[in-house]
Amino acid sequence: MSPEWRAQLDVFTRLTLEQRIAWYGRAIHLCTIFARDTYVVGSEEIADPARLRRFNELIHRIAGRQVVLATKGEADGFDESFFEMMSIAAGELRVSAALLASIESLSL
Secondary structure (H helix, E strand, O other): OOHHHHHHHHHHOOOOHHHHHHHHHHHHHHHHHHHHHHEOOOOOOEOOHHHHHHHHHHHHHHHHHHHHHHHHOOOOOOHHHHHHHHHHHHHHOOOHHHHHHHHHHOOO
């Protein structure tokens, strides 16, 4: 895991339940914005279907974590492995720095 994602994990683990659920929501929202660069402007076409699919898979994983937290009301002990996955996936999508900066700029 990158040092930046490790620092974000440290922040995340200190958040309240409601703040963690909001963190996931913000990450989902930001990923949908970043995924827009896969579209062909002014059309219904997709310029980069493989990249769009990777964003979709990342969003699916984040949403799944959010659902677990919202329904069970507690962490399941997989925060570190989830943040490791986020670090890798966001890096591969070339949005890691932008995602972290955007999440950090939002007040919780």
